[in-house]
Amino acid sequence: MRAIVDTNVMIVANGKSPQASLSCQKECADKLLVLQREGKIVLDDAWHILEEYGKNLQSSGQPGLGDAFYRWVLQHNSNPQRCERYSITPDTKRDGNFLEFPTDARLNAFDPSDRKFVALATVSSAPIWEAVDSDYWDHRVAIQENKIVVEFLCPDYFSSRA
Numbered sequence: 001m002r003a004i005v006d007t008n009v010m011i012v013a014n015g016k017s018p019q020a021s022l023s024c025q026k027e028c029a030d031k032l033l034v035l036q037r038e039g040k041i042v043l044d045d046a047w048h049i050l051e052e053y054g055k056n057l058q059s060s061g062q063p064g065l066g067d068a069f070y071r072w073v074l075q076h077n078s079n080p081q082r083c084e085r086y087s088i089t090p091d092t093k094r095d096g097n098f099l100e101f102p103t104d105a106r107l108n109a110f111d112p113s114d115r116k117f118v119a120l121a122t123v124s125s126a127p128i129w130e131a132v133d134s135d136y137w138d139h140r141v142a143i144q145e146n147k148i149v150v151e152f153l154c155p156d157y158f159s160s161r162a
Contacts, residue, residue, distance in 0.1 A: 001034065001035060001038055001039035001040070002039055002040040002041075002042055002084060002126050002127075003031075003035060003039065003040075003041065003042060003126055003127055003128070003129045003151070004041075004042045004043075004049075004117050004120050004121055004124070004126050004127065004128045004129065005032070005035070005041060005069075005128075005129050006114070006117055006128055006129060006130050006131065006133060006136075007052050007053055007056050007057070008130070008131045008132055008133050009028045009031070009032065009066070009129050009130070009131045009153060010028075010032065010053070010056075010057055010065075010066030010067070010069055010070060011056060011057070011066055011131075012024055012025055012028040012066070012131040012132060012154070013025060013028040013029040013032055013064065013065040013066035013069065014057075014063075014064030014065060014066040014067060015064060016064070016066075017131070017132055019132055019157065020131060020132050020154060020157065021154070021156055021157065023154075023156060024131060024132065024153070024154035024156060024157055027153045027154060028066070028131050028153055028154070029065040029066075031129060031153055032065060032066065032069040033065075035069075036069065036072050040081070040082055040083055040084050041073055041076075041077075041082070041083050041084075042083075042084045042085075042086065042120060042124050042126040043073075043077060043083060043084070043085055043086075043120070044085065044086060044087065044088045044116065044119075044120050045085040045086060045087050046087070046088070048088065048090075048116045049116055049117070049120070050073070050074070050077065052113070052116070053070050053073065054070075057070040058070070084124065084126070086120060086123045086124045087123070088100050088116060088119040088120055088123060089119075095112065096112025096113060096115055097112060097115055098115055098116060098119035099119075100119035100120075100122045100123050101115045101118055101119045101122070102118070102122065102142075102146040102148075104142050104145075104146055106139065106141075106142035107139055107142050107143070107146075109139075110135060110139050111133075111135045114133065114135060114136070118143065118148055121148045121149070122146075122147075122148060125147075126149075127149040127150065127151045128148070128149070128150045128151065129151050129153055130150050130151065130152050130153065131153050131154050131157075132154055132157045134158075136150050136152070137152070137158045
């Protein structure tokens with residue numbers, strides 16, 4: 001098992017996302033624990049994703065399950081048995097964009113802060129784990145047609161948006 005983990009999965013696992021149900025919180029926590037035990041996290045080699053994790057999660061103090069996962073990632077990001085690293089290229093002409101992000105016009109409104117995850121999925125073919133970020137849901141058809149797999153860990157959150 002390998003996955004790109006969107007930051008909101010860890011935030012939900014911490015219980016810090018009021019829109020997430022308890023079953024969503026449990027699913028996120030369970031998936032993170034399984035990835036720690038049996039899988040590999042997929043990251044970019046320039047720390048774009050780790051920097052975002054660091055801005056939104058704690059690496060010390062009284063951590064939640066998402067924070068504990070972040071600490072695990074920091075400890076194992078150089079271990080090829082636990083982490084895969086890929087290069088993604090920032091687009092110098094468009095802030096928040098990456099050259100590996102699909103050029104599909106249907107994705108023009110996709111959140112710039114999440115483009116690094118999609119760019120990484122493009123080069124690694126790893127699935128993105130997503131909890132409660134509606135931008136992925138709203139763009140799911142274009143994302144899928146660009147051969148990017150997004151695993152929605154909290155389908156109950158999106159059932160009213162279908």
